[in-house]
Amino acid sequence: MRFKYLFGPVPSRRLGLSLGVDLVPYKVCSYDCIYCEVGATTLKTLERKEYVPLEEVKRELEAFRSLGIEADFITFSGFGEPTLHSGLGELIQWIRERFDQPIAVLTNGSLLGDPQVRRELMGAHVVLPSLDAGTPEVFRLVNRPHPGVSFHDLVDGLKAFTREFPGEVWLEVLLVKGVNDHPRDLEALARLVEEINPTRVQLNTVVRPPAHGGAPLSPRELEELLPIFGARAEVIAPPSRRNAKEREGLREAIVETVARRPCSKEDLARVLGVNALEVAKCLGELVGEGRLETVRHGHQIFYRTRLSR
Numbered sequence: 001m002r003f004k005y006l007f008g009p010v011p012s013r014r015l016g017l018s019l020g021v022d023l024v025p026y027k028v029c030s031y032d033c034i035y036c037e038v039g040a041t042t043l044k045t046l047e048r049k050e051y052v053p054l055e056e057v058k059r060e061l062e063a064f065r066s067l068g069i070e071a072d073f074i075t076f077s078g079f080g081e082p083t084l085h086s087g088l089g090e091l092i093q094w095i096r097e098r099f100d101q102p103i104a105v106l107t108n109g110s111l112l113g114d115p116q117v118r119r120e121l122m123g124a125h126v127v128l129p130s131l132d133a134g135t136p137e138v139f140r141l142v143n144r145p146h147p148g149v150s151f152h153d154l155v156d157g158l159k160a161f162t163r164e165f166p167g168e169v170w171l172e173v174l175l176v177k178g179v180n181d182h183p184r185d186l187e188a189l190a191r192l193v194e195e196i197n198p199t200r201v202q203l204n205t206v207v208r209p210p211a212h213g214g215a216p217l218s219p220r221e222l223e224e225l226l227p228i229f230g231a232r233a234e235v236i237a238p239p240s241r242r243n244a245k246e247r248e249g250l251r252e253a254i255v256e257t258v259a260r261r262p263c264s265k266e267d268l269a270r271v272l273g274v275n276a277l278e279v280a281k282c283l284g285e286l287v288g289e290g291r292l293e294t295v296r297h298g299h300q301i302f303y304r305t306r307l308s309r
């Protein structure tokens with residue numbers, strides 16, 4: 001069965017087996033981050049509205065439930081910023097009443113200054129917002145926000161949300177070499193993180209050099225930065241080079257993922273949190289070995305297992 005608004009369940013580095021719910025079309029976001037894996041923002045907006053029909057998303061979730069497929073989390077993520085959907089709060093409540101799985105929301109945090117958005121998120125179990133800068137200048141450089149997003153409102157929104165939210169807040173900090181990793185900026189960022197007081201701080205880096213400059217930090221460089229962010233900080237970036245065992249693990253994760261639902265190369269890179277080039281190499285091998293096959297849908301190529309027909 002092919003879903004339009006759901007993807008997975010797919011193995012996620014942070015959330016185990018995660019069923020993704022995508023509430024905005026490609027690529028509606030309040031930011032246009034230099035490191036965005038999804039691609040350039042096509043609609044940079046702060047307008048909240050019903051970007052995709054809520055009733056159809058509910059129908060897909062009901063259909064998913066009837067399949068009896070296992071998932072550890074139901075996660076709002078996908079091709080843009082989920083808090084831009086005006087029905088997010090209603091959908092979270094609807095899921096809570098019908099599903100056993102905890103709910104996670106990946107958000108850039110830009111709308112958390114709005115008390116209505118904060119209220120809507122109260123029904124989630126884990127919220128994973130981002131903060132990549134300690135100053136307005138670096139914020140503009142790395143996240144390229146909508147002009148209506150004020151850095152101070154963003155930080156105040158994060159503080160207010162963390163204070164009010166009964167669940168866990170896992171704050172992601174994504175670092176790009178030469179862009180937001182200057183010691184002075186990191187100190188400013190660490191001070192803000194301290195004030196925001198999330199449950200966890202998760203350091204990440206780009207998986208490929210951004211088009212507008214910068215490069216990934218090595219796993220060792222990220223590890224060395226952990227003390228700046230205190231005891232609750234951890235590194236979530238994947239190792240930059242995979243050994244044979246890790247590569248075999250990635251190949252198997254790809255096969256398991258597409259066995260559940262056909263995926264494009266970009267879907268796989270996003271949901272598995274790995275470099276698109278690395279995914280492409282594995283896909284080439286798996287198709288060559290006859291384990292996977294391709295199918296064209298519209299303008300996109302999807303991969304599926306040969307047994308999944």
Ligand code: SF4
Nearest residue numbers: 029031032033036108
């Ligand atoms: S907030 Fe997320 S989806 Fe939006 S541009 Fe940044 S990385 Fe991409």
